Amino acid sequence: MLKILIEKELRDIVYSTKFAITFGASAVLLLLSFYVGIRNYQESMREYEAALTANATNISSLTDWRQVQHKIFRKPQPLQVLVSGVTNDVGRTTEMRTQGELSLINSRFSVDPLFAVFRFLDLNFVVIIVFSLFAILFGYDAINGEKEMGTLKLVFANKVSRADFILSKLLGSILALGVPLLIPLLIGCLLLLGFGVPLSGVEWVQLLVVIAAGLLCFGAFLTLSIMISALVTRSSVSFLLSLVVWIFCVLIIPKGSVLLAAQVVDVPNMDTIEIQKRKFTTQQMNERMKKTQEFISANAPRDTSFMAVFGAFQDSMARAAESERELFFGRLNEDWRNRKDWQEKWAFGFSRISPTAIFQIAAMNLAGTDVGMKYRYLQDLDRYQDAYAEFISKKTGTFADMVRIVVRRFSGSSEEEEKPKPLVPSELPEFVDQPRPLGETISAALLDLSLLVILNAVFFAGAFVSFLRFDLR
């Protein structure tokens, strides 16, 4: 019996105009999001490579490593265009220095506010807005609509148990709506292959889990709206109710939760930290200048050999200052980060009332575009900075940034005839952006994935139970 009912449900849905229109719209949007993502990725890759080349050209036009302004660029990752998360908000460029704190500048949106106005159409966005709306459109009158049409009585004129009916309703709509959605998703994946987007095996797994999470999010909305339809007698009311739920889940709760968290956990703003850092640096500079003057007074320079001694002195002072700075900044950053962490936990905790927020958090964790991305990347940069400092100090004999120009200007001993050789940029240590390992991303997303599964189960059970009590008259 169940099979017949499911078949009926499938037929009802698939043959309806509603299905044709809404499925068409979702399919187009999904394909568009994949296509736009791919083009976007290719464009970012092109920009990234152009930036690398320009950097190398700049370096090779110089003759002294002391003049080099090396830059590091964040490499675009294929999954970032499907689930953009905070990718476009976090800076992409870093001016590399041997000492001092590194920062990320030139985020996509700050450079091109044009794209920030409407943001990008990514897979994540389509799932959140369109999938959920799609689910509600089919769920809101699943039960009470049949009652209004009189078909419910007709069905129960046969020997059908309530359990069978609601089960067939739920399973039928999940099948009828979920399976068709797989088609554009699969075509999207084929597009990725066809356009030669280099996804690694790990990234494929991550993408598949993101898709699975998207379908789970869809399922949650579908079962939720079927539940609402079984709880409310009139379909017009259940439609309004579902729509209000949708507006809150998709638009209000996520945004509101962040603002709420800001009220609950107070985190000092970045500027206070920044000023403390500047204070510290200025103090260090003053001390260094004082020491330099003392040194110059003590070892009155007489000949060019003074420069070597002076350089060594500067170097050791710079190293000491740098390690002091690292310690101080590290403490400040960690302190701030810990507080911020709490605030983020509250914000994301609140937002998890909404299934779409749960999906988004899971998807961002899987794609590595969650809020932690910035801090992970900064750590990679810090590691690279050490290697870079070593390299520069090997090449130039000095570690200090600040005195480089002066030293160069002052050591006016070099002869004009001496033609210096251009630098070879490939000698620089290579910066490798470590991708997050699969296990880590999955475990970061595990909580949200299981929450989605639980929501599905709860709404499924809720719909089931409420229908058992549904007044058929």
Added chain:
Amino acid sequence: MWKIIAERELRDHLQSTRFLVAAGVSTLLIVLSMWFGIAHYQARVAQHEQAVQMMLDLASEQTNWMMVSAAAFRAPDPMEVLSNGVSSDIGRYSDIGTWRNVRLVRSEYADDPMLAVFQFLDPTFVVMIVLSLIAILFTYNAVNGEKEGGTLKLAFANKLSRAEFILGKLAGSLLVVAAPIVVSFLIGALLLILLGVEMTASHWGRYAFFVLAALLYTMCFMLIGVFVSTLTHRSSVSFLILLVVWITAVLIIPKAATMLAGQAMPVPTADEIESRLTSYSAQARNEQSAEIQKAMRERFRATEGMKPDERQEFFNQNRAKWMQQMDELRKAADQKIADYSSRLYEDYYNQKMGQELLAFSLSKFSPASQLQLAAMKLSGTDTGLKKRYEDAMKTYKAQYSKFVEQKGGGFGMRFSFGRGTSSVSGPDQAAKINISEMPRFQDPVYSFGEAVSASLFDLGLITLVNILAFVGAFVAFLKFDMR
């Protein structure tokens, strides 16, 4: 007669659950978003004041203007409450100094990616997404629903012209949706006053225009709703069509337009521009430093064979001249770089403006983008915000560099030329600088006139869509098959 229809329409709506829910949700959301926005604005103001103060405090500790790390901070504007626009995406401040390029860094979203994940809930967003959806909900069955319900025939049993009927219908529905919007923005205005946000006359004027834009936009979706409802005979179909229209207009066209423009008119990236500038600067500095080295060698040569006392004497005599020479060389290089930079950036901005023009023109097919663009321009949070600030900061940079130079901080490492003499005093002995002399950064002025004239085109477009949809609905109803 149309008044009676309008009254009936009004009554019907007012008594319905639909109205209660819709009015409740829209009022709640607008007021809530205003409230959140005000709280956020006040936090921004506090942060801004604190940052400026701390920068000044830090500077006042210094003894040499060269040691001051000056910065210009972007001040928050109360209008950001209405439309956050790109204000969280572009940097909050730029370091200012002779040797530094003006570059807005540390945007709110870059500083705190948590905020970027879900972004802000501003009234523009609520109007754009929620009110348009509500407008559709109220009108999708305006005409064909009455036919399905049988009330259409009933109405025309009386002496009633079709024109009167449709006019009454439209007037009634408009009032129903407009009332909650006006009320919520009045509450919003009250909130602004009560929470002590400093609003100038210009701000209030722009606020009024914003409300007007919101009304026009909502009206536009209502008229489209009625139009579609007269074109189709079944209300379920008209709802679906409207939903697709809504998704296309609100979600797809704006995003797709910018991406299309991005691909049709690629603009060199900021990194490319910067690297061009870097390589040019490096070249100019190299030339400058070669000149200096040449001069230095000459000086060393001149001192050959002198006794230490004589050499000292020689240095003391010539120091002023040499300083001037160095300064001139430096200034020449600075000027060269500045010229190149302004040429480069002008070109870059022109290209970007072309791209932007294309993107926004394409996106203007959708009333949602028209609203968004109008709202951003009224609030001063449009894409031009970045350039306005960069220009103001460049002016300030020139002013500040001149000031520092006058204060004798022209060349930072001057003491190193003292060659062991104690002619330059150490940091502790010197007097602290007087920070009140420092020129202050003035935020660029964005006037009421500028805001309104910038948004006028978009407002006109929304009005045009309104007129078209109105005429469409009117004509379609005259031909509507009532059987």
